[in-house]
Amino acid sequence: MKSSVIIFPGSNCDRDMDVALKKFGFENQMVWHNDAKIPKSDLIVLPGGFSYGDYLRCGSIAGKSKIIKSVIDFANSGGLVLGICNGFQILTETGLLPGILQQNKYLNFICKNVFVKIKNKENKYFKKIKKEVLELHIAHNEGNYFCSNDELKSIEDNDQIAVTYCDHKGNDDEKNNPNGALKNIAGIFNKDKNILGMMPHPERMIDPFLSGEDGSLFFENLIESL
Amino acid sequence: MVKVNEKIAIEHGLKSDEYKKICNLLKRTPNITELGVFSAMWNEHCSYKSSRKHLKKLHTKGEQVIQGPGENAGVVDIEDDDAIVFKIESHNHPSFIEPYQGAATGVGGIMRDVFTMGARPIANLNSIHFGAPDHEKTRNLLRGVVKGIGGYGNCIGVPTIAGQTCFDESYNGNILVNAMTLGLVNKNKIFYSKAAGINKPVIYVGSKTGRDGIHGASMASAIFDDKIEEKKPTVQVGDPFTEKLLLEACLELMAGKSIISIQDMGAAGLTSSSIEMASKGDLGIKIDLTKVPCREENMTPYEIMLSESQERMLIVLEEGKENEAKKIFDKWNLDFAVIGKTTNSKNIELFFKNEKVAEIPVDFLAENAPIYDRKWIKAKLPKENNFAKDQFKSLKLSDCLKKILIDPNIADKEWIWDQYDHTVMGDTIQKPGGNAGVVRVHGTNKAVAASVDSSATYCHAHPLTGGKQVVCESWRNMISVGAKPIAITNCLNFGNPEKEKNMGEFVECVEGITEASKYLNYPVVSGNVSFYNETKDKGIKPTPSIGGIGLLSDYKKMMTMELKNEGNYLLVIGKTEGHLDQSVFARNILSELNGPPPEVNLFNEKQNGMCVLNLKNKKLIETCHDVSLGGILTAISKMAIKGDKGVKLFTLEGLVNKFEYFFGEDQGRYIIEVKPENLENVENMLKKDSIHFDKLGLVEGNQISLENDLKLSIDDIKEGYKNWLKEYMVN
Numbered sequence: 039m040k041s042s043v044i045i046f047p048g049s050n051c052d053r054d055m056d057v058a059l060k061k062f063g064f065e066n067q068m069v070w071h072n073d074a075k076i077p078k079s080d081l082i083v084l085p086g087g088f089s090y091g092d093y094l095r096c097g098s099i100a101g102k103s104k105i106i107k108s109v110i111d112f113a114n115s116g117g118l119v120l121g122i123c124n125g126f127q128i129l130t131e132t133g134l135l136p137g138i139l140q141q142n143k144y145l146n147f148i149c150k151n152v153f154v155k156i157k158n159k160e161n162k163y164f165k166k167i168k169k170e171v172l173e174l175h176i177a178h179n180e181g182n183y184f185c186s187n188d189e190l191k192s193i194e195d196n197d198q199i200a201v202t203y204c205d206h207k208g209n210d211d212e213k214n215n216p217n218g219a220l221k222n223i224a225g226i227f228n229k230d231k232n233i234l235g236m237m238p239h240p241e242r243m244i245d246p247f248l249s250g251e252d253g254s255l256f257f258e259n260l261i262e263s264l
Numbered sequence: 265m266v267k268v269n270e271k272i273a274i275e276h277g278l279k280s281d282e283y284k285k286i287c288n289l290l291k292r293t294p295n296i297t298e299l300g301v302f303s304a305m306w307n308e309h310c311s312y313k314s315s316r317k318h319l320k321k322l323h324t325k326g327e328q329v330i331q332g333p334g335e336n337a338g339v340v341d342i343e344d345d346d347a348i349v350f351k352i353e354s355h356n357h358p359s360f361i362e363p364y365q366g367a368a369t370g371v372g373g374i375m376r377d378v379f380t381m382g383a384r385p386i387a388n389l390n391s392i393h394f395g396a397p398d399h400e401k402t403r404n405l406l407r408g409v410v411k412g413i414g415g416y417g418n419c420i421g422v423p424t425i426a427g428q429t430c431f432d433e434s435y436n437g438n439i440l441v442n443a444m445t446l447g448l449v450n451k452n453k454i455f456y457s458k459a460a461g462i463n464k465p466v467i468y469v470g471s472k473t474g475r476d477g478i479h480g481a482s483m484a485s486a487i488f489d490d491k492i493e494e495k496k497p498t499v500q501v502g503d504p505f506t507e508k509l510l511l512e513a514c515l516e517l518m519a520g521k522s523i524i525s526i527q528d529m530g531a532a533g534l535t536s537s538s539i540e541m542a543s544k545g546d547l548g549i550k551i552d553l554t555k556v557p558c559r560e561e562n563m564t565p566y567e568i569m570l571s572e573s574q575e576r577m578l579i580v581l582e583e584g585k586e587n588e589a590k591k592i593f594d595k596w597n598l599d600f601a602v603i604g605k606t607t608n609s610k611n612i613e614l615f616f617k618n619e620k621v622a623e624i625p626v627d628f629l630a631e632n633a634p635i636y637d638r639k640w641i642k643a644k645l646p647k648e649n650n651f652a653k654d655q656f657k658s659l660k661l662s663d664c665l666k667k668i669l670i671d672p673n674i675a676d677k678e679w680i681w682d683q684y685d686h687t688v689m690g691d692t693i694q695k696p697g698g699n700a701g702v703v704r705v706h707g708t709n710k711a712v713a714a715s716v717d718s719s720a721t722y723c724h725a726h727p728l729t730g731g732k733q734v735v736c737e738s739w740r741n742m743i744s745v746g747a748k749p750i751a752i753t754n755c756l757n758f759g760n761p762e763k764e765k766n767m768g769e770f771v772e773c774v775e776g777i778t779e780a781s782k783y784l785n786y787p788v789v790s791g792n793v794s795f796y797n798e799t800k801d802k803g804i805k806p807t808p809s810i811g812g813i814g815l816l817s818d819y820k821k822m823m824t825m826e827l828k829n830e831g832n833y834l835l836v837i838g839k840t841e842g843h844l845d846q847s848v849f850a851r852n853i854l855s856e857l858n859g860p861p862p863e864v865n866l867f868n869e870k871q872n873g874m875c876v877l878n879l880k881n882k883k884l885i886e887t888c889h890d891v892s893l894g895g896i897l898t899a900i901s902k903m904a905i906k907g908d909k910g911v912k913l914f915t916l917e918g919l920v921n922k923f924e925y926f927f928g929e930d931q932g933r934y935i936i937e938v939k940p941e942n943l944e945n946v947e948n949m950l951k952k953d954s955i956h957f958d959k960l961g962l963v964e965g966n967q968i969s970l971e972n973d974l975k976l977s978i979d980d981i982k983e984g985y986k987n988w989l990k991e992y993m994v995n
Contacts, residue, residue, distance in 0.1 A: 047512075047596065048505050050421020054690040072595075086688075088419045091505030147414050147683045177418070177685045239687075247693045247704075247819065 039264045041066045041081040044109065046100050051086035051122065051241065058241035059083070062257035069105065076108045080264050081118045084109070084125030086177070086239060096139065096180045097124060101131030110134060118162060118264070119233045123178055126225070126235030135226055135235045136193060137185030142178070143218025149177040151249050152216055154201040154224045154238055155208045161231035162263040163200065163256075171208045172201075172252040174238035176216065176224075181237040183219040183226075193226060200225040200234055266296045276303035276479075282634055289628045297566045297614065297622045301629065304479075304532035304570055305539060308795050311633040314761035315793045318774050323782040328750050329789055336377040336457055336528065338789025339449070340751045342815050346705060347451040348712055349383035352391075352444035352755040352811040354794035358499040359441040360488070363408025367392075368416040368502040369574050370443040375420065376528035379511050380577065382455040382518045383447025386689065387703045388417045388424040390443050391716040391755070391809040395436030397672050397992060402431070405439050407993065412502075413443070414683045419504035420511065423692050424684035425701025428716050428809075431672040434724075437488060437799030442755040444811040446714055448705060455518060457527040459545035459580045459606055464524055466538070466549060466604040467586070469593050470510050470576035474559035476501050477533070477572025487760060488799040506575040506598070513596040514577065522585035529576040535569045537578040538604075539612055543630035548609035553616045557599040565616040580606060640767035643727050649845050649859045656923050661897070661974045664853050664927065668894050669901060669981055671852050675988035693819055697906075699744035699889060700812075704819050711819035713747035715812055720805040722861035725846050727769045727806055731776020732864040736931060738812035739784050740890035743873040744934060746823040746880045747814025752781060754791040754810050759803025761795045769806035770795075777808060783866040784873075786812070823880055825889035827907030832886055832963045833943050834911065836896060838872045838933030839956040842924025848894045849927035862929050869932040875955050876934050884946050887937035896960070897926035899935050901968060905982045910965040913974070922973065937963065 041064040045052045052068065059066040069076050076082060089100035100106065106128070113119045113134055121129040129135045142148060153171050156164050185193065193199060202222040204210035210222045217237075225236025243253030266272065273283035276299060286302050287293055294302060308314060324332035330347055331339035337351035355370025375385050390413055395402045406429075417424050422445070477500035517523060525545070527537040534556070542549040553565045559573070581589055586602055593600035607613070612629070614622040668674055681696035693711060694702035700715035717737045723730025735752065742749040754777060759766035770793075781787055797804040816822055844850045845859025879885050887907070891899045904911055916925055938946050950957050967977045 048419070048508055050419075050508070050688060054688065057690060087421060088505060088508070091419075091503075093505070146411075147418055147685070149418075149685045149687065150682055175687055177687060179418075242687045242690055244690075248690065249687055249692075249695075 039064050039080045039261055040078060041083060042069045042076050042079040043083045043085055044069050044071060044105055046071045046087065046089040048089050048091055049085050049087035051239065054241045055083055055085045058244050058253065058257055061244060063261045071103055071105045073105060074108065076112065081120060082109055082112055084121040084128050086123030086125060089124055089128060097127035097131040100128045106132055113233050116230065116232055121235040122239055123237055126237055127180065129233065129235040134233050135228055136189045137183055139180045140182040140184050141180050142182050147179040148216055152176050152238065153204050153206050155204040155210050156201055157199045158197050161227060163234050164259065165263050166259045167255050169255065171204060171206060172255065173250045174240055174252060175242045175249045176238050178237055181217045181219065183223040185220065190220065196229050198227045198229065199223055200227050201236055268293055268296055268299050273299060276300065277307055278303050282306060285634065289632060295622065297569060298624055300566045300570050301535050301622065301624060304535045305629040306633050310532050310536055312793060313634045314636050314638050314795060315770065316635055317637055318771050321774065321778050322788045323778050324787050324789060326751065326785055326787045329787055330451060332789050333791060336380045338751065338753060339381065339454055340789060341451060342710065342712065345451050347449050347454065348813060349378050349381045349447040349449050350445065350753055350813060351377050351790035352442055352716065352753045352809060353377065353792045354755050354757060355441045355443060356438060356757060356794050356797055359409055360439050362499040363405050364412040365499050365501050367409040367412030367441050369500045370441050371413055371416040372502050372504065372507050372574055373530050374443045374445045375422065375507065376530065378445045378447035379514055380455065380526050380528045381449065382453050383449035384515060385422045385445050385447045387446045387701060387714055388422050388443065389701065389714055389716050389811060390427045391718055393430045393432065393435045393440035393807060395439065396433040397431050399433065399436045403993065409441055410680050410683055416502055416504045418685040420508050421688050423686045423688050423703065425686055425692055425703060426696050426715050427681065428718065429677050429680060430718065430720065432720060432805060434805040437802055438797040438804050440757050440807060442716065442809045444716055444753065446712060446813060455523060455526050457525050457541055457544055459525045459541040459547050461524060462547065462606055462608050464583060464606045465581050465586055465602050466551065466606065467579040467581055467589065468556055468576065468601045468603045469579060469598055471503060471506050471573055472557045472559035472599055473563065473568055473571045474573045475563065475567055475571060478567060478570045487796045500572045500574050502574050509596040509598055510575050510577065513593050513598055516592045517589055520588065522582050522589055524580040524582060526577060526579045529578060531572065533570060533572045539626055539629050541578065541580060542612060542626045548607035548611045548626065549604060550607050550613045551604035553614055555601050555603040557601055565614060565621045638761055638767045639764045640771045641764045642768060643772060645726050646858055646860045649856055651844060651854065655854060656921065659853065659923065661922065661926065661970065662976050664849065665897055665901060665976065666981060666984060668848055668852060668898055669985040670988045671848055672988065674848060674894050674898060676986045677989060678986065679989045679993055693822060694745060694824060698825055700741045702745055702816065702822055709818050711816040711822060713742050713745045713814040713816060715741040716809055717741065718807050718809040720807040721846055723769065723773055723808065724805040725859065725861045727772035728776045729861050729864055731773035731808060732780040733861060733931060734808055734810045735777050735780035735784065735786060736864055736869050737892060738810045739786055739869065739873060740934065742812055742814030743876050744823065744825065744888045744890045746821055747816045748877065749784065749786050749812060749814045751787050751789045752810050752812045754788055754808055756791065756793045757797055757804065757807040757809065758795050760798045766803055773806050773808050780866060784870055821880065823885060823888040825887060825903050825906060827903050827909040827963050828886045828937060830909065830963050831940060833938045833940060834960040834963065835936050835938060836933055836958045836960050837876060837936060837955060838868065839930065840896065840925055840928060840933065840958065841930050842921060842928035843930045844924055844928055847927060847929040849923065862931050864931050871953065872932050872934065872955060875950065875953050876936065879946060879949065884938065884942045885936045886939060889935050891933040891935060893929065895927040895929055901981055903935065904968055904978055905985060908978060909963050910967045910978055911961050912964040913961040913970040914959060915971055935960065
């Protein structure tokens with residue numbers, strides 16, 4: 039399986055993602071943001087970081103960058119596009135995913151382990167994962183998901199919610215919401231479920247010596263489902 | 265142009281006789297640009313004029329040392345051609361005036377020092393000191409500093425893996441922000457700041473030069489008064505995104521062979537970077553200031569030379585490599601300008617609009633900078649307190665413990681490190697909140713441990729002992745994660761060196777640091793000095809911060825501090841005499857502020873530490889934590905809270921005062937957790953090496969208990985410990 043990780047000048051999780059993809063069997067290549075074309079891929083990943091500094095809205099300049107047109111074309115033709123953290127922010131800026139990511143409710147950057155509940159397994163990203171709740175890691179300042187009531191209705195009607203913040207038992211209530219995200223949303227799909235944006239970083243949880251190992255389940259499933 | 269006279273020189277922070285020395289050296293009156301250059305090079309921050317004499321005594325050698333003090337950062341060998349570049353630096357003065365930008369640019373500056381040498385930063389740490397929690401400024405300063413550190417480090421994508429936060433009223437008017445960075449480099453590909461060769465192009469890269477930070481270094485060499493708000497414009501503004509670009513571009517250029525020397529523009533900007541390169545290479549340098557990329561219009565030569573705009577570098581390239589280098593900086597969208605060349609004149613010559621605007625022999629600025637042998641007084645060892653028995657009569661262990669666990673200097677600092685990205689780069693195997701942070705050396709079995717420590721209370725009580733103690737504490741933190749201690753970097757934060765008492769504190773702390781680091785083979789390879797941490801005559805307590813690093817040759821053998829399994833034994837290694845003077849217990853419970861700090865016995869320190877490493881290598885230790893502030897019971901509580909397991913303490917033997925035993929802050933001690941089947945083996949090994957140890961208790965249940973004296977559930981002690989800072993920050 040071939041994957042491509044897009045590097046924006048301010049990306050800083052590109053190497054971590056490369057390490058994770060290769061560990062689980064992807065043939066990964068790094069693609070520079072100023073390139074116009076993406077090599078043939080089964081999966082495109084927009085990694086975490088600060089794309090172009092994000093002094094404007096997070097991901098807004100990346101959403102208009104040279105490479106992004108190829109990403110949009112790839113996604114519209116049904117290709118798998120995964121955006122983690124800043125990648126999720128970029129996907130909402132391109133319009134490939136609905137809604138926006140606001141500053142965290144308590145206005146602080148948050149770096150810690152969280153639990154997320156898998157809400158939909160009818161897709162390539164979570165299909166074969168046996169667990170219902172995963173322990174992942176978040177590290178962001180703008181992860182507070184928000185969208186209009188109409189958008190939310192459409193998201194719910196189309197089963198587009200991918201993962202929600204919860205406790206270790208899967209209670210995805212207000213008490214277990216680290217950043218104020220609407221409906222505890224930690225990640226969403228597009229209608230066709232080929233695009234996934236999520237704030238948690240599975241690539242930081244692929245080794246028992248790191249924060250945990252549930253990220254491994256995510257990548258194992260991904261390579262198997264493709 | 266302004267005509268220079270003594271009054272203007274004094275406004276630049278120079279002393280009257282220093283100005284006279286300048287005129288004598290030049291055999292004329294300097295012009296304003298030249299005066300600016302002198303003032304930037306001769307201030308305390310850049311010239312180390314009060315400290316240099318004493319810093320020479322530091323222990324800086326060892327077979328592990330590749331580069332000691334004097335370069336952008338120190339470098340140590342960690343085997344297999346890998347080396348760690350590391351340094352700690354202060355950004356105290358700017359952080360008090362503008363906490364966010366002050367702290368952010370402190371982080372940016374220290375990272376540049378490290379990647380200037382060709383190393384990719386792999387970990388950040390910090391040591392921050394604030395005034396009393398109830399002081400009106402403390403909360404906002406803390407919030408701003410933490411946001412600034414996070415804002416910069418998180419954006420660059422370097423994990424912040426450990427740190428230290430202290431509160432003490434002596435910092436009410438002068439907070440301390442010390443930032444430390446570790447970078448990884450191939451030991452055969454290290455870059456230095458010494459220029460070599462004549463007619464080599466001098467290149468400016470990075471951000472454009474603006475009017476921010478002019479006289480930053482002079483401001484950091486002065487005491488504060490009522491008008492400090494007016495100094496805001498001297499604080500630099502950070503742009504972490506540009507730093508990230510600069511980092512990547514520099515490392516890309518360094519992969520080739522075109523760089524002769526490279527130096528970041530830190531304190532005193534273009535002035536100090538160009539002069540340092542020329543001085544180390546024994547060369548002259550010619551710069552055309554018209555070619556410097558400027559952000560603002562009509563900047564004068566004076567402003568260009570003194571600006572401390574961030575994210576800039578100066579490079580001396582091999583001739584003919586300009587285009588190759590420019591391509592890389594174009595790719596990363598950074599300014600690139602050939603602004604001058606090296607010469608054999610041994611002068612710095614500055615041109616602006618085809619006119620020579622300054623010419624000064626480099627030696628006058630560097631080697632001929634003033635050096636002072638300041639007067640100092642030796643501190644006396646304070647008299648020990650004789651605590652009367654009835655002082656303890658009304659006390660209960662449980663009340664004391666609960667109170668100590670919410671002492672601002674003991675309570676959990678999660679509120680702070682949750683705001684730092686500590687897991688990016690995917691190699692953080694020990695997060696903040698442990699004995700030390702640990703990151704793997706990417707793609708190998710090795711890992712590097714790092715911590716920052718200070719003990720201002722001890723240093724204040726007796727500087728010589730305090731200086732020794734803080735090195736030992738750093739050493740213990742390395743041992744406690746199972747790392748072999750390698751070397752340290754020191755950030756020496758003191759008051760006004762023109763006062764004999766403050767100067768004495770400095771001299772004796774340095775002496776203590778030297779003695780301990782020599783004995784432990786734990787050399788100082790880099791650092792900086794920050795004097796004049798004083799506001800309206802009130803100085804800070806002497807605060808040397810020691811950043812230590814250690815090596816784990818097999819990261820899978822790393823130790824952590826949380827209790828592991830029920831039924832395991834807990835042992836204290838090292839003798840407990842029950843030293844309460846200067847302890848948290850004495851201050852917080854007995855309200856006693858006087859007395860000597862605990863004695864440091866370097867022989868025991870080394871023996872005990874080596875013994876712990878030995879036990880670890882034989883896989884006989886499950887958990888390890890050093891005993892520091894708050895003594896044994898505080899250490900045990902932290903281990904219990906982290907592991908969510910209780911401890912049943914054994915009855916103390918003999919006539920020991922239980923308060924002294926459990927809260928004394930004697931040095932050189934560790935608590936280890938041992939499996940029952942290994943106990944005999946461990947005891948025999950300890951006896952063989954004549955290491956004192958006590959059997960302390962068993963891991964058991966969910967409370968900390970000692971017969972009828974103590975019964976506290978983990979949840980009970982956890983709440984106060986975990987929540988103190990969070991609650992403080994929302995109030």
